[in-house]
Amino acid sequence: MEYRAQSSAGTSFTILLAFEDVNGGLQFLVHQNWRSLVQLEDVNYIDGLLIDFLDRAEEQPAALFAQVSSLGVGPLVTQQTGQRISDYPSLSEQFSQFVKL
Secondary structure: OEEEOOOOOOOEEEOEEEEEOOOOOEEEEEEOOHHHHOOHHHHHHHHHHHHHHHHHHHHOHHHHHHHHOOOOOOOEEOOOOOOOHHHOHHHHHHHHHEEEO
């Protein structure tokens, strides 16, 4: 998922990766420096959203994955979807900067 700053045209960063495993469970990887990449006014919003994602991943993983796969409103939006991260070289290059949420 990509962070898009609301007040700075063109500013965007991939800060969250969501994975669905073969059993339907969800795992999230977050950019280790995400708080420094987003604008100050969005930090609390995104922090709350990430906490909500973790809670909902336990209760409604399929519904949550469908939602994060098509999120298009607000500062955190779906950037790309696919089966394998290796299909997206730009994300593969950044992968080492992400940690488990």
